Amino acid sequence: MTLASTKGDRHGADGAPVAVSLRKVGVTYSPIGRPVLEDISFDVREGEFLSIVGPSGCGKTTLLRMLAGLLRPTTGDALFNGAPIIGPSRERAIVFQDYTNALLPWRTVSGNVALALEKTVPVKAERDAKVAALVAKMGLAHAADRFPTQLSGGMQQRVQIARCLSQEPRIMLMDEPFGALDAMTRQTLQDELLALAAERRTTTVFITHDLEEAIYLGDRVTVLSANPGRIAEVIEVDLPRPRNQLTTREDPRFLAHRHHLFGLLQGH
Amino acid sequence: MKLILRLAPPLAFAAALLAIWFVVAELRLVSPVFLPSPGRAFGDLAARFADGSIWEPVGATVQRMILGWFLASLAGVALGAMIGLTPLARDLIEPTLEFLRPLPASAMIPVAILFFGLSENMAVSVIAFGSIWPVLMSSIFGFGAVRVRLQEVAALLGLSRAEFLAKIAIPSAMPDILAGMRSGLAVSLILAVVTEMQASLPGLGRDIFLAQRSFRSGELYAGLVMLGLIGVIINHGLQIAENRLLRWRPQRS
Numbered sequence: 001m002t003l004a005s006t007k008g009d010r011h012g013a014d015g016a017p018v019a020v021s022l023r024k025v026g027v028t029y030s031p032i033g034r035p036v037l038e039d040i041s042f043d044v045r046e047g048e049f050l051s052i053v054g055p056s057g058c059g060k061t062t063l064l065r066m067l068a069g070l071l072r073p074t075t076g077d078a079l080f081n082g083a084p085i086i087g088p089s090r091e092r093a094i095v096f097q098d099y100t101n102a103l104l105p106w107r108t109v110s111g112n113v114a115l116a117l118e119k120t121v122p123v124k125a126e127r128d129a130k131v132a133a134l135v136a137k138m139g140l141a142h143a144a145d146r147f148p149t150q151l152s153g154g155m156q157q158r159v160q161i162a163r164c165l166s167q168e169p170r171i172m173l174m175d176e177p178f179g180a181l182d183a184m185t186r187q188t189l190q191d192e193l194l195a196l197a198a199e200r201r202t203t204t205v206f207i208t209h210d211l212e213e214a215i216y217l218g219d220r221v222t223v224l225s226a227n228p229g230r231i232a233e234v235i236e237v238d239l240p241r242p243r244n245q246l247t248t249r250e251d252p253r254f255l256a257h258r259h260h261l262f263g264l265l266q267g268h
Numbered sequence: 269m270k271l272i273l274r275l276a277p278p279l280a281f282a283a284a285l286l287a288i289w290f291v292v293a294e295l296r297l298v299s300p301v302f303l304p305s306p307g308r309a310f311g312d313l314a315a316r317f318a319d320g321s322i323w324e325p326v327g328a329t330v331q332r333m334i335l336g337w338f339l340a341s342l343a344g345v346a347l348g349a350m351i352g353l354t355p356l357a358r359d360l361i362e363p364t365l366e367f368l369r370p371l372p373a374s375a376m377i378p379v380a381i382l383f384f385g386l387s388e389n390m391a392v393s394v395i396a397f398g399s400i401w402p403v404l405m406s407s408i409f410g411f412g413a414v415r416v417r418l419q420e421v422a423a424l425l426g427l428s429r430a431e432f433l434a435k436i437a438i439p440s441a442m443p444d445i446l447a448g449m450r451s452g453l454a455v456s457l458i459l460a461v462v463t464e465m466q467a468s469l470p471g472l473g474r475d476i477f478l479a480q481r482s483f484r485s486g487e488l489y490a491g492l493v494m495l496g497l498i499g500v501i502i503n504h505g506l507q508i509a510e511n512r513l514l515r516w517r518p519q520r521s
Contacts, residue, residue, distance in 0.1 A: 094424060102417050149518045
C-alpha cells in the first residue's frame with residue numbers, strides 16, 4: 001500500500017481526496033517514557049470507512065484522541081483537510097466506548113441530542129424538529145423523554161451516535177463504540193451504522209479490537225502492532241456493499257482477510 | 269390506607285414518648301418548674317397560635333435563618349465551583365479554609381458584634397459563616413468529580429466556560445450541592461436561635477431564653493416544639509425540591 005503524498009496535498013497517491021493525513025506521527029505521554037505511537041503515516045480518504053484494529057495497548061485510542069484534537073502529536077504532522085489538527089472541533093465528532101460516561105445523565109434522550117445543537121440552532125422550534133428527526137432516525141422515538149439510566153446499553157450508544165450526527169461532522173471518530181454491547185445488539189448497530197454511513201457519506205474512522213468487525217464494516221483496515229504502536233499493514237476490503245451479516249461473513253474473501261489479519265496480529 | 273400503615277409505627281413511637289413525658293410530669297418525678305406536662309406545653313403553643321402571637325417570632329427566626337442560609341449557599345457554591353474546577357484556586361484557598369473550618373460559628377459572634385453591633389446583619393453573617401461549610405465542602409467535591417468524559421464532550425462541542433458551567437458542571441454537582449445545602453440548613457436554624465439568645469434579637473430563640481429566665485416552662489417547651497416543627501417542615505420542603513431536581517437519578521430502592 002502506497003502512502004505517498006506531500007505535506008498539505010489534499011489528494012492521495014491514487015488521486016482520491018484526502019480527509020485526514022498523518023505523517024510520521026509519534027505520541028509520547030511523558031518526556032522520558034516510551035512512545036505510545038511511533039512513525040504513523042496514513043491517509044483517510046474523503047467519504048471512506050476506515051477500520052483500525054490492533055491488540056489492546058497498541059495506542060488505538062490515543063490515535064483516535066489525537067485525530068479528535070484532544071491531544072497533540074509529539075512528533076510528525078496530523079492534518080485534517082490540509083490544516084494541522086490543533087484542538088477539538090465540531091467538524092470531528094467522537095463516539096466514545098463508555099457511553100454511560102459520555103451522556104448527560106440529567107438530560108433526557110432528546111436533551112442529550114439537543115446539547116450539540118443549542119449553539120448552532122438557536123431557534124427552539126427548529127432545534128426541536130431536528131432533534132426529533134434524529135431521535136426517530138436512531139429508533140429512539142419511543143424513548144425520547146427517558147433518561148439515560150432508564151435505557152439499555154445499545155440504546156444509550158444510539159443516543160451518543162445521534163448526538164454526534166446532530167453536530168453534522170465532516171468525520172466520525174468511533175472508539176470501540178460497540179465493544180461493551182452484547183453480540184445481537186452489536187450486529188444490529190453495525191448494520192445501522194453502515195446504513196447511516198452509506199446515506200451520509202460521512203468519513204468514518206472506526207476503532208475496534210474485533211477483527212471481524214473491522215473487516216465487516218471497513219472499506220480498508222489498518223492494522224496496528226503494539227509497543228510502540230506502529231502500522232503493521234493496511235488492507236483494502238474488496239467486499240460488496242451493502243454488507244450482510246450472513247453472506248458477507250461467509251464470503252471467501254472475508255474469510256481470507258480474516259485469516260490474513262489473524263496471522264498478522266498473532267505474529268506480533 | 270397504605271399511607272396510614274406506613275405512618276402508624278413512627279407515630280406510635282412518638283406517642284409513646286409523649287406518654288412517658290406525660291407520666292413523668294403528672295407523677296411529679298421532675299418539678300413542673302423544669303418540666304411541664306405535655307398538655308401545658310401544647311396548650312401554650314395552641315394559645316399562641318390562637319392569638320396569633322406565635323407568628324412574629326417564627327417569622328423573624330425563619331427569615332433570619334433563610335437569609336443567612338441562602339447567602340451561605342450562594343457563596344458556598346460559587347467558591348466550591350472555583351476550588352473544585354481550578355487546581356490553582358484549590359492550592360491557593362484550601363489551606364486557609366482548613367484553618368477557618370474548625371472555628372465554631374458561635375465563637376464568631378463576638379467578632380460579628382464588633383463589626384455589625386447587635387443587629388440583624390450580625391446574626392445573618394454568623395449564620396452564613398456557620399452554614400457555608402457543608403455546602404462549600406460538598407460543592408468542592410461535586411465540582412471536582414465532574415467526569416473527564418463530559419469535559420471532553422464540552423471541548424469537542426466547543427462549549428464556552430459559562431456554557432460548561434451551566435450545562436455540565438452545575439447539573440453534575442447538583443446532588444452534592446443539594447445534600448450540602450440540606451446540612452447547612454440544619455446549622456442555620458441552630459445559629460439563628462443562638463444569635464437571638466446572645467444578642468436579644470426578636471425570635472423564637474429569645475422567647476425560649478426569656479421563658480426559661482422567668483420560669484414559664486410551658487412557653488419554653490412550646491418554643492422548642494415550634495422549632496422542631498420548623499425544622500421538619502423546611503427539611504420536607506427541601507426533600508421535595510431535591511426529588512424534583514434530581515428526578516433523573518435512578519430510584520433508590
